[in-house]
Amino acid sequence: MKVVILPGDGIGPEVCETAVTVLRAACASSNIALDTEEHAFGGAAIDQYGDPLPPATLEACLGADAVLLGAVGGPRYDEAAKKGAPRPEAGLLALRREMGLFANLRPSRLFEGLEEASPLRKSVVADTDILVVRELTGGLYFGEREEGSDRALDRLPYSREEVERVARTAFEAARGRKGLLTSVDKANVLATSRLWRGVVEDVHKSYPDVRLEHVLVDAMAMHLVTHPSRFDVVVTENLFGDILSDELSAVVGSIGLAPSASLGEAGKPGLYEPIHGSAPDIAGLGIANPIGAILSAAMLLRHSAGEETAAASIEAAVAWCLADGLRTHDLGGSASTKDALDAVLSAL
Ligand code: ATP
Ligand code: MG
Secondary structure (H helix, E strand, C coil), rough: CCCEEEEECCCCCHHHHHHHHHHHHHHHHHHCCCCCEEEECHHHHHHHHHCCCHHHHHHHHHCCCCCEEECCHHHHHHHHHEEEEHCCCCCCCHHHHCCCCCCCEEEEEEECCHHCCCCCCCHHHHCCEEEEEEEEEHHHHCCCCEEECEEEECCCCCCHHHHHHHHHHHHHHHCCCCCCEHHHCCCCHHHHHHHHHHHHHHHCCCCCCEEEEEEHHHHHHHHHCHHEEEEEEEEECCCHHHHHHHHHHHHHCCCCHHHEEEEEECCCCCCCCCCCCCCCCCCCCCCCCHHHHHHHHHHHHHHCCHHHHHHHHHHHHHHHHHHHHCCEECCCCCCCCHHHHHHHHHCC
């Protein structure tokens, strides 16, 4: 298996290196051949090549089985962008588009022992285990923009095909879990949501074993803090998914724990990254929580290599360490990135 590593900026290189070390160990013990290749991306690539997504990086990603990314961006690049420099984040949007990634999988579960890290009461948050499947190519993010002095416009386009393919990903995921799919929209207001709802119902005909429900996004924002444990898989459009999955990462503890996978057509490479950003405030201190990145490597093994056993072994090692009291500073503890790595390796 060929994996392209994009360390990126801020804490990206620290958490990425940690995740690669765990990935190597898991592959070695399961006899999975692993070939890694590191490339410049984001702000680091702007510094080196003046381009957040250099052609050599893009070519390597398209030719790999999977891509593991740290994080991109930082205040230095935000400042430079005001004077016309390219933005690191533009590299990420271009990479997602070029790789044809349309489904962003963001699992959020409450790990044993982390009840006190949640802002919710233990009785409310207990047993929370939700997979958000966020549509990644449509919605407000890629709309045409008209920017005048006193008027601005963002469009929210969706096609049947775009909704169908992400709905299939979500139904497949629900089939492998508790069998409940919650489709989140704003069908009482948005035309795209009414299209969305109809298409999801059509796709449901091929998955009669999965229970489907529709929930409006405003109600969903409320349910996630009042009854998070009643949900299983949630499928929704780009912006709703962005907002709801950040809400959920806080519900189950720290943003430093949350992994993600971005998938395209079957057989094409996937992109795996922790959901947190480059965390410039703690970059270089060796205290970043690497668990989001480590769990992203587990998702890589599951979705891009079909190595369920190796993926589950990494997840079990992380769960064991957290239950055993491993706490980085974001979880109120004093464990360093290296301490977390050593703990996960020995549990593995
Ligand atoms: P972006 O715009 O890229 O999302 P951001 O500044 O909005 O970046 P993060 O970089 O995710 O958001 O940081 C938000 C806060 O969470 C910061 O205080 C950061 O230190 C903290 N944080 C993020 N990731 C981690 C991590 N892996 N370990 C510890 N703290 C983290
Ligand atoms: Mg952010």
